[in-house]
Amino acid sequence: MSTYKLLLLPGDGIGPEVMAEVEKVVGWLGKTGLASFETEHGHVGGSAIDAHGKPLSDETLARADAADAILLGAVGGPKWNGIAYDLRPEAGLLRLRKDLGLFANLRPAICYPALADASALKRELVEGLDIMIVRELTGGVYFGEPKEITALPDGSKRAVDTQVYTTGEIERIAHVAFDLARKRSGRVASAEKNNVMKTGVLWKEVVTKVHAEHYADVELEHVLADNCAMQLVRRPKQFDVLVTDNLFGDVLSDVAAMLTGSLGMLPSASLGAVDARGTRKALYEPVHGSAPDIAGKGFANPIAMIGSLAMCLRYSFGLGEAADLVEGAITKALASGARTRDIAAEGQETISTAQMGDAILRELETARGV
Numbered sequence: 001m002s003t004y005k006l007l008l009l010p011g012d013g014i015g016p017e018v019m020a021e022v023e024k025v026v027g028w029l030g031k032t033g034l035a036s037f038e039t040e041h042g043h044v045g046g047s048a049i050d051a052h053g054k055p056l057s058d059e060t061l062a063r064a065d066a067a068d069a070i071l072l073g074a075v076g077g078p079k080w081n082g083i084a085y086d087l088r089p090e091a092g093l094l095r096l097r098k099d100l101g102l103f104a105n106l107r108p109a110i111c112y113p114a115l116a117d118a119s120a121l122k123r124e125l126v127e128g129l130d131i132m133i134v135r136e137l138t139g140g141v142y143f144g145e146p147k148e149i150t151a152l153p154d155g156s157k158r159a160v161d162t163q164v165y166t167t168g169e170i171e172r173i174a175h176v177a178f179d180l181a182r183k184r185s186g187r188v189a190s191a192e193k194n195n196v197m198k199t200g201v202l203w204k205e206v207v208t209k210v211h212a213e214h215y216a217d218v219e220l221e222h223v224l225a226d227n228c229a230m231q232l233v234r235r236p237k238q239f240d241v242l243v244t245d246n247l248f249g250d251v252l253s254d255v256a257a258m259l260t261g262s263l264g265m266l267p268s269a270s271l272g273a274v275d276a277r278g279t280r281k282a283l284y285e286p287v288h289g290s291a292p293d294i295a296g297k298g299f300a301n302p303i304a305m306i307g308s309l310a311m312c313l314r315y316s317f318g319l320g321e322a323a324d325l326v327e328g329a330i331t332k333a334l335a336s337g338a339r340t341r342d343i344a345a346e347g348q349e350t351i352s353t354a355q356m357g358d359a360i361l362r363e364l365e366t367a368r369g370v
């Protein structure tokens with residue numbers, strides 16, 4: 001069996017707390033022989049600023065580049081609020097995404113059966129919900145130049161962010177979305193704002209062309225991003241694969257999270273292009289952030305982080321059965337009533353981050369007959 005090199009970057013706030021639970025699962029997979037890992041740890045974000053004076057050291061970037069996959073907790077927090085823009089914790093994560101070419105961010109929003117009543121919406125609107133948001137991750141307004149704040153003669157300031165997309169950037173994310181749709185329900189919705197943005201005009205044009213030339217068997221719908229946000233809340237099950245740009249994808253995935261019960265439920269995979277050897281760079285992280293409001297209290301939900309490991313098993317290592325096992329254990333732990341605070345109904349008993357990790361481990365052991 002291959003041994004996979006995993007770089008663990010816990011980061012800040014609740015990042016290390018949820019990473020500790022994923023490490024239990026990584027250890028269990030190794031012990032049972034379902035997968036073999038060599039793990040190493042590194043710093044990113046605020047923890048890297050504290051350790052090396054910058055949010056991502058060249059050495060950590062080199063180790064990330066050499067790893068078979070990266071698991072990341074979360075970055076950021078009030079401790080680093082006053083720091084210069086390019087040195088903030090979030091800049092470390094953005095550099096990792098950009099320098100490793102992780103352009104395709106998959107953010108599945110699945111409503112687990114036991115959580116249909118924990119959703120922000122009525123049960124019938126979310127029961128069976130399974131949306132795959134495909135977010136472009138290395139372009140758009142996050143990286144476009146110029147990006148600056150300049151002083152004006154009257155003493156006030158002018159801030160500029162630039163949204164840029166090229167045909168090639170849109171084509172490759174469109175292919176990811178259409179290929180995924182073929183394995184799912186065969187439907188793609190593409191969200192942009194071609195009514196006010198040139199990048200939206202190009203986005204729609206390129207997605208339409210890729211569809212016509214290669215994916216006539218897939219159903220394509222174009223939707224304006226603001227309407228898309230509303231539709232996600234009005235009738236979310238109309239969507240299957242939802243492809244969109246970097247900024248809209250960031251916002252729409254947080255909206256989708258609340259359909260599943262909590263931001264603590266959404267995992268993600270950030271994938272690069274497939275190389276000649278058939279491998280690709282990949283980073284797996286929860287959609288949520290460092291949650292400073294609950295950090296250190298021991299009640300963060302580790303499911304988004306553990307679900308991100310399941311995505312890693314599936315997308316980086318082709319270990320679909322192990323991924324199913326982990327996702328099945330999450331489903332069963334929830335079905336047995338395990339609830340961190342964010343997904344508990346009023347009056348329902350809650351458990352800690354570590355107890356949720358243990359509940360998932362117990363279900364893994366039961367499933368393997370250990």
Ligand SMILES: NC(=O)c1ccc[n+]([C@@H]2O[C@H](COP(=O)([O-])OP(=O)(O)OC[C@H]3O[C@@H](n4cnc5c(N)ncnc54)[C@H](O)[C@@H]3O)[C@@H](O)[C@H]2O)c1
Nearest residue numbers: 074075076077263264287288289290291293294300301342
């Ligand atoms: N990928 C990342 O590392 C990432 C993602 C988003 C935000 N951030 C950063 O995190 C910091 C805090 O941002 P924020 O507060 O706007 O967003 P956040 O995602 O950290 O938290 C938003 C809300 O969701 C709750 N929440 C998040 N994850 C949870 C979990 N696993 N279990 C239970 N509750 C959870 C938090 O308690 C908070 O109330 C900022 O510095 C931001 O830039 C980082």
Ligand SMILES: CC(C)[C@H](C(=O)O)[C@@H](O)C(=O)O
Nearest residue numbers: 075076090093094250287289
């Ligand atoms: C922390 C921040 C840079 C990041 C983003 O905006 O992409 C986060 O919100 C996310 O969703 O991963």
Ligand SMILES: [Mg+2]
Nearest residue numbers: 250251254287
């Ligand atoms: Mg976000």
